[in-house]
Amino acid sequence: MTLKAGAGIDRLSDLIAEIAQFDGDYDTAIPTLKMRRCSSTTEPMPCIYGLGLALIVQGGKRLMLGDEIFDYGPGQTLITTVDMPVVAYVTRASSAEPFLGMWLQLDARMIAQVAAEMEFATPIQASAGRGISLAALDTGLQEALTRLIRLLAEPALISSIAPLIQQEIVVRLLIGGHGPSLRRLIAVGSPSQQVAKVVAWLKQHYTESVPMDDLAARAHMSPSTFRQHFRAVVGMSPLQYLKNLRLLDARQLMLNEHLDAGSAATRVGYESASQFSREYSRLFGYPPNRDIKRVRGLREGHAY
Structure with missing residues (x-):
């Protein structure tokens, strides 16, 4: 009922x-x-x-x-x-x-x-x-x-x-x-299970250089089929998912370990600081340093 x-x-x-x-x-x-x-x-x-x-x-x-x-x-x-x-x-x-x-x-x-x-x-x-x-x-x-x-x-x-x-x-x-x-x-061998296995692997290796074709091979799919199934399960492309993992971890490193933006970017696998800043701003709405100050201020004000 x-x-x-x-x-x-x-x-x-x-x-x-x-x-x-x-x-x-x-x-x-x-x-x-x-x-x-x-x-x-x-x-x-x-x-x-x-x-x-x-x-x-x-x-x-x-x-x-x-x-x-x-x-x-x-x-x-x-x-x-x-x-x-x-x-x-x-x-x-x-x-x-x-x-x-x-x-x-x-x-x-x-x-x-x-x-x-x-x-x-x-x-x-x-x-x-x-x-x-x-x-x-x-x-x-x-x-x-x-x-x-x-x-x-x-x-x-x-x-x-x-x-x-x-x-x-x-x-x-x-x-x-x-x-x-x-x-x-x-379900053994199902597209959802294969994608879940790749997601679990990415969580452990997202700071590394990860060719998308290698991920498809890990899922035992062609690259086009893998991208299709990955998007169906996760709601975004494998590349966007990898970026999100890196950016979310970088944010936690800056908040919890007080790393500067450049150090955090390097730690999570970015080679270009400017690319990191652009993609960070796109995801979080603010450049890294401004966002971290804003979030700390919100925490002190018990906003969430």
Whole structure:
């Protein structure tokens, strides 16, 4: 049974609000589970969403993937099956009704193991599909997520029970609206799985010189077929994806390790500082040094 927005998530909202009492991101004793609270809207922020499940219980959020826009709010779940370079921001939040949400990291091996033991009414399509999907929260999934969060109050039981609840969550995701996306991810030899493997490899080697034809060979596809399937799954070309990985990492290096723009550019694989500055400005809207000052100022002002 699908929940009506605002009708079946009150318990989840109360549980998340009890943990996330102030604005910010919250890790929990369950390593794959995180919470977030935000009392104001935020500006668009490029970031990477990995394999996981996002749920909003209060407020609203927008994700932009290339030219595609995904708006979601209370009672809606979002799944990403590969590392997706998106632009995300909170669109509905206030002091009286802050944005409240949770994120559950998923394990591809667990998904594959669970799916192997299940029977599905329809076979999975061999074509590549977008690695992001939205679906309404149903009663069974809501109850499983509620039990997972309540387990935080019993720390001695987390290591024994949390994996069982997470396995149930995976089962419910596979038979629900996100099922096709998850099944494409773990279907052996499928375009989505081959692209996911290349994405995982790129995450480890994005600072290196990476010929696009080599990526196609790694996916066991012709270059044109690979580019087509990559764009279908990730929403952008392999080259643009590689640029985004480098630029996002460079930004973190400047923010967290206080590197200057030239050093950060070199660290992530850029040979031209001017090219780095142009592409950085295109992605983040400001030149590197100006953007870093702006973001630090926003953090000090608790803007997000």
